Amino acid sequence: MQYVPNIIFLALLVFGIGFFVKNVGRLRRNILLGKDVDVSDNISQRWKNMAMIALGQSxxxxxxxxxxxxxxxYIGFIIINIEVLEIVIDGIFGTHRIFAVLGTFYDFLIGSFELLALLVVVAVVVFWIRRNIVRLRRFIxxxxxxxxxxxxxxxxYIELILMLLFLTMNAADLQLQQQGAEHYVRAGAFPVSSIIVPLFESMSQTxxxxxxxxxxWLHISGILFFLNYLYYSKHLHILLAFPNTYYGKLTPKGQFQNLESVTKEVRMMMDPSVDSFAAPAEDAPIPEKFGASDVHDLSWVQLLNAYTCTECGRCTSECPANRTGKKLSPRKIMMDTxxxxxxxxxxxxxxxxEYKDDGKQLLDDYISREELWACTSCNACVEACxxxxxxxxxxxxxxxxxxxxxxxxxxxxxNMMGNIENNGAPWPFNQMDRLNWGQES
Structure with missing residues (x-):
């Protein structure tokens, strides 16, 4: 019977990690539905971007x-969860604070974790107030x-509960240490949880x-729940921010990519040795679809972008079209995708x-044409993300x-494209008349 808790813990761990791995497989499959794109260039710059933007939060x-x-x-939640390693070892082998042998360094670790936990609690409360009381425009x-x-x-709520469970666990542990309870050896420094210890002074050891x-148990179960909830949440960016910043665009923001098929056609038109009236060869490849109307037409990097979106709204709050009342919201574009x-x-x-046509597509069913044409292509959303x-x-x-x-x-x-084709300029004036304005008195 003494091993029952260890078996239950191991089963919980296997189930939680197994479900997470299944979600990762589903995520990978969906992203790879996109078109292939070469992102093997400038490796050093990509690593630098990932370090600065994803890890350094620049x-x-x-x-x-x-x-x-x-x-x-971000830092608090990641560092505090280093303790998960100790919890996992204790859960599997039935030990208690296995890293207590580190002595003074362990005291420093636990003390740092507690201070970070308190800061996380404060930050979460402020975030909640900004969302629900102050109601910042980008959140509504x-x-x-x-x-x-x-x-x-x-x-x-999940982050707040996890931090409070962590501090409650430590406070009860500290009280049991002070009472000399069996298995609860003196270990750790508790600068925050020691403040709430008086709440438990009247409780028995049992x-x-x-x-x-x-x-x-609730703390480790909550962490496993949070891990698997990520797939269904905007907080998937906790994991995907790293590959997304690595594969991010490196060319200047104003530079657009030309379609290879169009480039080839233009080159053929410019080549005097090519017969522009010749019929295409029988084995010539079928021309690719121009642009995108559904997610299959986008690249896998663009689909990775969609899953990485934090829904923070910085892109939308910077968008000049959105700020002037247009329907376009760059955040909605990513959420719809x-x-x-x-x-x-x-x-x-x-x-x-196998995918079977469901009669829907990203264009019109999710993203309207009004939204697309409202964009000024200024790249403010890209810069803000x-x-x-x-x-x-x-x-x-x-x-x-x-x-x-x-x-x-x-x-x-x-009209503008017709004018460019006919007059060599966006304006509806003949080239011979273009300078007439200068002759006016």
Missing amino acids: KMVVRPVAGMLHVIV KPEMKGWPQKDGNLIL HLTLLERTAW RDRLEEVGKNIEVNKG PVSIDPLSIIMDMRQYLVMEQSAAPSDLN
Whole structure:
């Protein structure tokens, strides 16, 4: 019977990690539905971007208040969970504070964990106030209604509960140490949890042990729950921010990628040795689809972007189109792409690994044409994103599809392109008359 808790713990651990691995497999499958793209260039610069942006949070602190609070939560939550290693070893082998043999260094670790836990609690409370009482504009946009709003708050509640369980566990442990309870050896420094120890002074050793064990079990169970909840939450960026910043765009933000097929055609037109009227060869490849109308047409890097989106709204708050009342929200573009990708993934699962046309697509069913044409292509959203997401690339690919596949550009744009073709300029004036304005008195 003494090994029952260890067996239960091991089963919980295997189930939690197994479910997480299954979700990672599903995530990888969905991302790889996108087109292949070569991102093998500038390896050193990519590693540098990942270190600075994902690990160093360099773009997060552009907004000092929110940035520093996020850094506290990020560092605190990651470092505190180093203790998970000790919890796992204790759970499997039935030990208690196995790393206590580290002595003074262990005291330093536990003390640091507790101070960080307190800072995380403070930061989480501030975040909750900003979302629900102050109600910052970027958190109350139309796309943040329903599940996105609940998800943001739920994450805060989970983080708060995990930190409080950690401090409660340590406070009960400290009280049991002071009472000389069996197995509870003197170990650790508890600068924060010692403050709440007086709340437990009247409890018996039996009740204290029950409290400490309950907090211990709930803490590790909560961490495993949080790990598996990531897939369904905007906090998936905790994991994906690293590959996303590594594979982020390295070329200048104003530089757009030309379609290879169009480039080849233009080169043929410029080559006097090529017969432009010749029929294509019988074995010539079928021309690729221009642009994107659904997630299959996007690259896997763009799909990775969609899953990495933190829904922080910095892109939307910087978007000039959105700020002037237009329907476009770069955040919504990424959220819609992720939602459509999830729908496609479920379609594949239901049909046993094969996608069957469901009569839907990203264009029109998720993202409207009004949103796409509202974009000024200024790259403000790309610059603002703290994890190197590029909403503009998706917008431009979908615009490309509308223009080159459906000839569905707005009338003003069609007029401009017609003028460029006929007059060599966007204006409806003959080239011979272009300088007439200078002759006016």
